Amino acid sequence: MNIFLLNDIIVFVFIEVILVILMLISEYSVIKILKNWNFSITTSLQYSLEKRNYLVNTIINFTIICKIILFFFFVKSLSELSNVVPGAMCIAGVIGANDYGEALLLLKIFIVFMLGIWLIINRVDIKSKKFIYIKSKYFFFNFILFLILFEIFFEVLYFVNVPLKVPVFCCSTLFKADALPFGLTQSNLAITFYIIFSFTLIFSYLKKIVLSFLFNILFLFISYFSVTYFFSIYIYILPNHQCPFCILQKEYFYVGYFIWISLFLGVFFGISSYIIESLINKKITNLFKYSILFNTIFALICTYFVVIYYIKNGVFL
Amino acid sequence: MLSRNFIDYSIKLLLKDKTEYFFSFIIFTFIVFILSAVLFISDSIKYDLLSTLGNHDQIIVTNTKSGKYFPLNENHINIILQLNGVENVQGKVDGYYNFSQSSRLIHLVADDSLSDDEIIVSKDIKQLFEKFHYDKEFNFLTLDGTLTKKIKSVIDSNIFSSNTIFANSDVTREILQMNDEQYSYLSVYVPNDNEVEFLARKIMDIFPNTKAISKSQLQSDYRQIFYYKGGIFMILYIVAMLAFFILLKNQVSSVLTEQKKQIAILRSIGFSIKDIISLKFIQNSVIALGSYFIGVLASYIFVFIFDAPIVKNIFLGEQMENIIFTPTVDFRMLFLIFLFTVIPFLAFIIIPSWKVAIEDISEIMK
Numbered sequence: 001m002n003i004f005l006l007n008d009i010i011v012f013v014f015i016e017v018i019l020v021i022l023m024l025i026s027e028y029s030v031i032k033i034l035k036n037w038n039f040s041i042t043t044s045l046q047y048s049l050e051k052r053n054y055l056v057n058t059i060i061n062f063t064i065i066c067k068i069i070l071f072f073f074f075v076k077s078l079s080e081l082s083n084v085v086p087g088a089m090c091i092a093g094v095i096g097a098n099d100y101g102e103a104l105l106l107l108k109i110f111i112v113f114m115l116g117i118w119l120i121i122n123r124v125d126i127k128s129k130k131f132i133y134i135k136s137k138y139f140f141f142n143f144i145l146f147l148i149l150f151e152i153f154f155e156v157l158y159f160v161n162v163p164l165k166v167p168v169f170c171c172s173t174l175f176k177a178d179a180l181p182f183g184l185t186q187s188n189l190a191i192t193f194y195i196i197f198s199f200t201l202i203f204s205y206l207k208k209i210v211l212s213f214l215f216n217i218l219f220l221f222i223s224y225f226s227v228t229y230f231f232s233i234y235i236y237i238l239p240n241h242q243c244p245f246c247i248l249q250k251e252y253f254y255v256g257y258f259i260w261i262s263l264f265l266g267v268f269f270g271i272s273s274y275i276i277e278s279l280i281n282k283k284i285t286n287l288f289k290y291s292i293l294f295n296t297i298f299a300l301i302c303t304y305f306v307v308i309y310y311i312k313n314g315v316f317l
Numbered sequence: 318m319l320s321r322n323f324i325d326y327s328i329k330l331l332l333k334d335k336t337e338y339f340f341s342f343i344i345f346t347f348i349v350f351i352l353s354a355v356l357f358i359s360d361s362i363k364y365d366l367l368s369t370l371g372n373h374d375q376i377i378v379t380n381t382k383s384g385k386y387f388p389l390n391e392n393h394i395n396i397i398l399q400l401n402g403v404e405n406v407q408g409k410v411d412g413y414y415n416f417s418q419s420s421r422l423i424h425l426v427a428d429d430s431l432s433d434d435e436i437i438v439s440k441d442i443k444q445l446f447e448k449f450h451y452d453k454e455f456n457f458l459t460l461d462g463t464l465t466k467k468i469k470s471v472i473d474s475n476i477f478s479s480n481t482i483f484a485n486s487d488v489t490r491e492i493l494q495m496n497d498e499q500y501s502y503l504s505v506y507v508p509n510d511n512e513v514e515f516l517a518r519k520i521m522d523i524f525p526n527t528k529a530i531s532k533s534q535l536q537s538d539y540r541q542i543f544y545y546k547g548g549i550f551m552i553l554y555i556v557a558m559l560a561f562f563i564l565l566k567n568q569v570s571s572v573l574t575e576q577k578k579q580i581a582i583l584r585s586i587g588f589s590i591k592d593i594i595s596l597k598f599i600q601n602s603v604i605a606l607g608s609y610f611i612g613v614l615a616s617y618i619f620v621f622i623f624d625a626p627i628v629k630n631i632f633l634g635e636q637m638e639n640i641i642f643t644p645t646v647d648f649r650m651l652f653l654i655f656l657f658t659v660i661p662f663l664a665f666i667i668i669p670s671w672k673v674a675i676e677d678i679s680e681i682m683k
Contacts, residue, residue, distance in 0.1 A: 006544045007356070008649075010551045011657045018664050025668070051675040054590045058598075058667055066660055073656055076649055084540055164541075 003159050006084070008077035013155065015070060019063050020152055023145055026059040030138045039131055053134070057122065060141070064115045071112060072257075075248065087167030091245035092175070097168045100158040107151050109264070114144050117272050120287075121280060133280045140279060171243035175228055181221075186230050193226040197299050200270060204288040204295075209273045212288065216270030219295070223263055227302065234305040239317045259301055266294030319595065327599040337572045341565050342604050348561055349612025349658050350619075355550060356650055357620045358632055361642040363543045365476045367536055376505040376517050378529045388499035393527070397505060397520060402512045408500030410486045412493040414457065418449055425493065427486040435469040437483040440639040443471045457492050464491060474639045505529075558658075562665045569666060573597075573673040580673055581681040590674045597670035598663070605662045609655060617646065 003009055029052040037049055078095065082088040085097060095101035118140060125133040180189060200219050203212040228244040235247050235255060247256030269291035273284050310316060331338065378397070380389045394406045410427040423442060431437065436455065438446070446455055446468070457464040466488065472478055490497065505520070507513050517529040530538075573580075580593055588596075619625060621644040633640060 004548070007547045007551055008653060010548060010555070011653055014555055015656055015660055018661055022664055022667070051590065054594065054675070055668070055671045057591075058594050058671060062663070062667060066664075069656070069660075073652065076652065080649065084537060084544065086537065 003081075003162050003164065006077075006081070008073075008080050009159055012070065012073060012077055013159075015066065016152055016155065019066055019070075020148060022059050023063060023148060026056045027142075027145055029053075029056050030141060034135060034138050037131075037134060039134075053131070056138075056141075057126075060115075060118070060122075064119060067112060067115060071108060074108065079249070081162065085162060085164065085168055087170060089170040089246075090243060090249065092171035092243055093168045094162065095245070096174050097163055098158065098161040100154055100161060104151070104154050104158050107147070107154060111144065111147050111151060113264075113268060114140075114147065116268055117275055117279075118144060120272060120284070121276060124276075124280070124282065124284070133282075136280050171246060172241065175242040175244075180229060181225060184225075189222075189226055190230050193222050193230070194299075196222050197295065200266075200295055201292055204270060204291045207285045207288050209277060209283070209285070212291070213271045213274035216267045216291070219270075220263070220267045223298070227259060227263075231302040231305060233317050234309045237309065237317075255301070259298060262294045262298040262301065266291050266296075266298055269294065323592075323596075324599055327596045328603060330596070331600040331603060334572075334576070337575070338600075338604055341568055342608055344561060345565075345605065345608040345658070345662065346612045346615075348558065349609055349654065350616045352554060352658065353613045353650075353654050354616040354620055354625065354628055356547070356654065357616060357646065358625055358628065358642065359543055359547055360647075360650060361620070361645050362476050362632070363539070364645040365643055366539050369475070369477050370532075370535060370539065374504040375507050375510075375513050375532050376520070376529050377535070378503040378505060378520055378527050379501075380524070380527050382526060386501075387526075388495060388501060389503055389527075390498050390500070393524065394500075394503060396523060397503065400516060400519060402507055402509060402516055403505055404508050405506040407504045407506075409502050409504055410489045410493070410495065411501050412489070412495075414482065414492055416445075417458075419445060421445070424481045425489055426481055426483050427489040428483040429485050431469065431483065431485045431488075433485065433488060434465075434467055435484075436466045436488075437470050437472060438468055439472055439478045439481050440474045441479045441637060442482060443468070444638070459492055460494060461491075464488070473641055474637065475641060475643070476633075479637045479640055558661065562661060565662070566665050566669060569601075569669045570672070573669055577673065577676060577681050581676065581678045584678050585682070590671075593674035594667075594670050597674070598666065601663060601666045601670075605659045609659055612658075613651065613654060617644075 004013070033049050033052060033056070036045055038046060075091065078091045081094045082090055085094055088094050088097070095105060118137070121133060121137050121140065125131055125137050180186075184192065196215060196219050200212065200215045203215055224244070227247075229242050232242055232244065232247060233239055235252055236243075245256070246252070247259065248254065249256075269287045273287055276282065276284055306316075378389065378393070380387045380393070389408065391408075394408055397403060397406050412425055413422040414425045415421075416423050428437070438455075446452075451468075454465055454467045457466065466484065484492070489495075490499075495501075505516070507516055513531045513533070517531045517534075520529040521527060583593065583596075584590075620628075621642055624640070624642055629637070629640065
């Protein structure tokens with residue numbers, strides 16, 4: 001039995017390969033543009049390059065939409081895999097089945113992140129009417145393409161190494177309570193979470209680019225641990241079930257998707273200003289309002305479960 | 318610039334030139350139809366297997382002797398009952414009756430709700446018997462002579478029951494020539510789910526010749542068979558799809574060269590290259606989505622309402638004419654079909670659309 005004969009995996013890899021081929025086609029145009037672009041001259045070469053620019057834009061926009069859809073499909077495939085991989089109860093077991101799983105998931109999230117940043121830069125570039133940022137935009141694109149090639153390689157490695165005979169660990173053994181960072185206890189973790197959350201709100205409101213960047217990164221880190229070790233137990237209503245993936249399942253009304261997407265978007269808008277500034281030297285401050293919005297949604301969803309539990313039972317878990 | 322009017326205009330334009338897109342629409346619908354029909358059938362069979370499988374049996378114990386199946390006896394039952402965590406062990410009788418007139422092995426299952434002189438058969442077996450004029454009763458030929466049993470009733474066929482005769486355990490033993498002390502397999506009931514795997518291993522330690530399979534293992538095995546067969550189909554399907562998309566690309570290119578004039582006019586009244594690309598993209602999305610919905614709906618009707626007349630035999634062979642498919646369509650399946658068909662379709666459209674959008678206006682207008 002080979003993992004590559006699973007329907008979901010075949011479809012997933014097939015679409016990924018198609019997207020990579022599209023990206024490589026556009027890469028040919030990107031290299032031409034990087035070599036010969038000069039907006040101030042009126043040669044036929046420059047004219048054809050401007051036409052090529054449209055193709056690259058179309059392809060990348062298409063790829064980004066597909067990548068985001070595929071990311072959800074990837075998560076769904078993994079939950080399907082948990083029926084086949086012995087011992088796995090949810091995605092946690094499948095991801096932890098070999099050394100590549102976690103790195104692959106992080107890489108995927110990072111790529112979606114970078115593609116989002118690329119979209120914003122592209123929008124700024126087109127708005128400028130003179131394509132001021134075109135070179136830095138396409139250098140950045142080359143970096144993303146490199147990541148995507150790396151990702152396909154990693155995906156194949158990961159799927160090949162998913163064990164189908166040897167039992168893997170389930171989430172209750174992977175997420176032990178003593179794995180908290182900096183020796184935090186659960187209550188301290190929750191307090192830290194709210195403190196850092198209010199800092200991100202303040203800095204986003206004041207539009208401080210660097211501070212917002214730093215605190216949002218910290219917030220992402222703390223949020224992951226808080227959801228895994230503190231908030232999730234109130235969603236499961238079980239003091240010893242700690243898992244960041246089980247909340248994605250049907251039994252919990254897919255609430256996990258809302259939690260992780262709102263966190264991702266909040267942090268994305270919080271730190272993208274700094275990254276864009278370091279890439280193209282342009283201050284963009286109108287994104288912070290989205291950061292405030294999504295981070296607040298994220299915190300509200302998490303807090304809701306704790307509060308509801310406390311109102312019903314009068315105690316904390 | 319994606320306003321409602323723009324989308325409206327693109328669709329109107331599409332309807333105006335519908336004959337040119339008709340070919341790709343029909344072929345693509347057919348492709349979606351075939352894919353979803355196969356996936357629906359295999360998913361439905363899988364669902365039937367998994368839902369009826371091991372409903373009551375948490376561990377199934379079978380015995381072998383020199384590598385062949387061999388009956389179990391009371392001794393096995395008594396020893397397994399003494400294990401901690403086991404609540405109940407039932408000996409079950411089943412086997413295959415060789416119906417030599419049509420050279421067919423029929424699955425014989427014990428069902429103690431029946432009396433000594435009657436049997437229940439499935440629809441397919443009933444039809445088989447009628448061919449040999451066994452309308453009301455059936456004669457089992459055994460070494461001790463002929464046993465005549467009345468056919469009490471007929472049940473519907475699903476993947477499990479299509480090749481089955483039910484009789485009570487004494488009759489079953491008589492037909493299969495087993496002693497009263499012997500059992501074909503044991504069904505072990507364990508109240509605590511967490512102990513099932515451990516106990517299965519323990520039973521195999523005590524009796525090295527036996528094979529104890531837990532329910533979850535059995536389900537996982539079945540799943541793997543399906544994944545395997547589905548996977549082979551998928552690989553072949555990818556080849557067919559690629560061939561179609563290459564056709565599609567050429568077809569789209571030829572359609573677009575015919576429309577060059579139209580596009581040049583649009584460009585000269587102020588549409589930008591980006592607008593032309595989005596126009597083509599919207600039109601093709603409408604075609605792809607339309608094909609997807611029609612294809613999936615048609616295959617749903619084909620599989621679950623008409624029970625997949627011809628395609629069924631590819632999956633199940635000749636002897637399962639009357640099988641019924643349980644309608645099971647989940648979001649995952651629809652999502653998978655969508656990704657597998659619509660996204661490549663649109664990916665193959667991008668480059669031809671761009672090529673026609675950047676044509677030199679003055680050249681075409683000459």
